[in-house]
Amino acid sequence: MQQFYPKKGRVILHVDMNSFFASVEMAYDPTLKGKPLAIAGDERQRKGIVVTCSYEARKFGVKTPMPLWEAKKLCPNLLVKRPNFERYRQASQAMFELLRTFSDLVEPVSIDEGYIDISACQELGSPLEIANRIQQLLLNQLDLPCSIGIAPNKFLAKMASDMKKPLGITVLRKRDVPHILWPLPVVEMHGVGEKTAIKMADLQIKTIGDLAKANDMQLRATLGIRGLKLKERANGEDIRAVDPDAAAENKSVGNSVTLPQDLAIQAELLAVLEKLAKSVSDRMKKKGYLTMNVAITIRYKDRKTITRGRKLRNPLIRSDEIFLEAKSLFIENWNGDPVRLLGITGLDLVDEDQANEQLNLFTFEKAAKLEPLHQVVDQLRDKYGHAIFKKGKDFD
CATH class of the missing domain: 1.10.150.20 (5' to 3' exonuclease, C-terminal subdomain)
Incomplete structure (x- = not known):
């Protein structure tokens, strides 16, 4: 067994649930199995975006984030279910609890995928045997299919798990790169x-x-x-360890500015916040992070300082979205006195390549519809400067 477990290296699995939302619905209602199924918006109104779909639906060309009307055109017999996020959260919790019976080193990276370090699990068998056992237990106990990548690091394990779907197990070594x-x-x-x-x-x-x-x-x-x-x-290099506490780490990226003169005009203060949001967004993009918690700092003329934050349902990286959160916090907490310093901080950061929105249908559809507009705005701002767009009068 020693040959499968290097003395100095790691053996890491990436467990990726197959078509998770659709699979959970099939486990809950077995009559859906083998049928083209989409998790999406209101079928009666022909609105919404496909959040995920079964492999039977994918054979017809249905995919995420396709408008539901288009999916129905490709697959007239498509079954549509509204998302049930509480059901998905319960299934996710059960999935990770099962993984932890093999090793304490389990790192969830989203609702339906995670890493497990089995470097010290030699007594349980070879890595391939352990992966097979995990896959079968998830099927037998939860009725949920998964694909698993086996590799010496997290990146290669993730790449391997994507190579065979559904129900695949793939070994990817550095020499294979x-x-x-x-x-x-x-x-x-x-x-x-x-x-x-x-x-x-x-x-x-x-x-x-x-x-x-x-x-x-x-x-x-x-x-x-x-x-x-x-x-x-x-090049197949990745030194990151599987960290069970990674989701709870309080990493941050922030920017603050001491104003050249104390300001008490709301429009001017909001303009400063908008520039700070752009700076924080740019820094997060360079570092590859998204924020799950936006905080602002307000220091008054008398040096009294307050910090207020808000946890977010979905991770943000766009400057306009960060600004909206900061603006809301500022309006709620500014007492009207002259301000000496303003700051914005993104807290509870998550890696960009691991960020996965805790989707609700509204935010998913809204993001999908606005993405083309966001791309054009970003391109124009990069070319002509952030000030090219001016906000209209706020009548709130």
């Missing part, structure tokens, strides 16, 4: 979204192999420190 990962388009790499892939294309980086061999200075200039981290991942 050049011939398995490098030929893939860079956009298929975990942690690289479409926007990042477009920036990489400007550097002639089209495959994961191109990224692995990319120039450090160009990467840093284009993507900041995150670009160098992505290059490490492309």
Whole structure:
């Protein structure tokens, strides 16, 4: 058994539930099994976005985040269920409780996926045997399918779990990286979204192999420190440990400014907050974080200082969304006296490549509809400056 467990290295599994919301509904109502099923908006009103769908529905071309009317056109027999998030949370809790029976080193990264370090689990069998056992227990006890990646680090385990779905188990070693990962388009790499892939294309980086061999200075200039981290991942390097307490860590990114003169005009103070939100957003993007908690700091002329924060339902990274939270906090807590200093801090940060919204249908649909507009606004602001857009008069 020792041959499967390196003395100095780790053995990490990434457990990724297959079509989780749809699978939970099928476990709850077995008559749905084998049928094209979508979790989406109100079928009667033909509104909404497909949050997830069964593999039977995917065969017809249904995918996330497709408008429901389009999904119904592709698959006329599509069954539609409204999301039941309490049911999904209970299933997620049961899934992680099962994983913890194998190892204490379990790190949830979203409602339906997590890492488990089995480096000290030799008495339970080989990594492949443990993965098979986990997969079968999730099926037998919870009636939920999953795919599992087995690797020496978190990044490779995540990439491996995506390779065979549904119900796949894949082993990915560092020596496999050049011939398995490098030929893939860079956009298929975990942690690289479409926007990042477009920036990489400007550097002639089209495959994961191109990224692995990319120039450090160009990467840093284009993507900041995150670009160098992505290059490490492309080479199969990832030193992050599986951390059961990672979700509770209180990381933060913040900016504050001492005003050149004390201000007591709300519009001018909000303009300062908007610039601070842009700065915090830019810093989080460079570091690869999203915030789950926005806080503001107000210091008055007499140096009295207050800090107020708000936990968020979904992680934020966009400057306009951070500003809206900060603006709300400021209006609720400013006493009208002259202000000497303002600050915004993003707390409870989560890694961008692991962030997964705790979806409710309203926020999912709203985000999907607004994303094209957000992209255009970002492009114009990057080209002409943040001040190109002016807000209209607020009649609230």
